[in-house]
Amino acid sequence: MSETKPNNDTEILTRAIQGDREAFGTLYERYVDQIYNYVYYRTGNRHDAEDLTARVFMRAMHHIQRYNDRGLPFSAWLYRIAHNLVVNWHRDNSRRQEISLEEIELTHPPSDHPESRLMQVEEEDLLMTVLRSLPPDRQQLLILKFVEHLSNAEIGQIMNRSEGAVKSLYHRTLFGLRDHLGSLADEIIGEREES
């Protein structure tokens, strides 16, 4: 895995399982960015991303003695906890939040051309809206691929699927996005022609 260090993890993980909180702190520092990014793109705002990231690590710490090393990276376990909490969060809130323009501005450097920047923000906003309408497993796949830059094999370990199944899901997701964005573009053109 690109950002995991399996050999170091094993030793630290063993200490964390034995109740060494400093060792757990090391694991936390190693994975907090990844989990935060994952949760951020699944929830769409920083406040909930912080709250859920905290819950992921709290839950991981309370259940680490039950952690069963099946040869998967430790991050796969954390991602599964995060995925379950995000699914519960969506169920409890029964709403999909969108990233506000202000939030997007924070994630990108300011541009010299405000007009082109605005177009880019609108495009990304549209894309994010479509992404949040996708089933949870497809959202998870895209985040792991484009935020964490993981390979299909690594994503498969996290999502408990074969590499081939991940590849197939990825292509179906891209085609789904293409159709969805296409119909949205048609709608926009139709609205413009009417007005």
Add this chain to the structure above:
Amino acid sequence: MTLPIHNPYDIDSIERRLESAFSRVKPRDEFIGNLRQRLVYPAPEIMAVHPSQMVWWMMLAIFGGLLLTFGVILGFILTKKQTKAG
């Protein structure tokens, strides 16, 4: 709304758009530090007894108090009786 720059029907352009839309987000340093503190050095529990056990402890305390009062009164009566008999 501005029309998308790339052709939405093109798979390659969708991949490019995904690449540009998903940039890494940095969590606040304060958040990272506070959470680490909570995980590694948790605050001691202020209330040793769980709220659900509180009722039982209160009932036990009341019962104990009543028993003590009853014992004191009984002891007082018996002492008086003994003094009278003596």
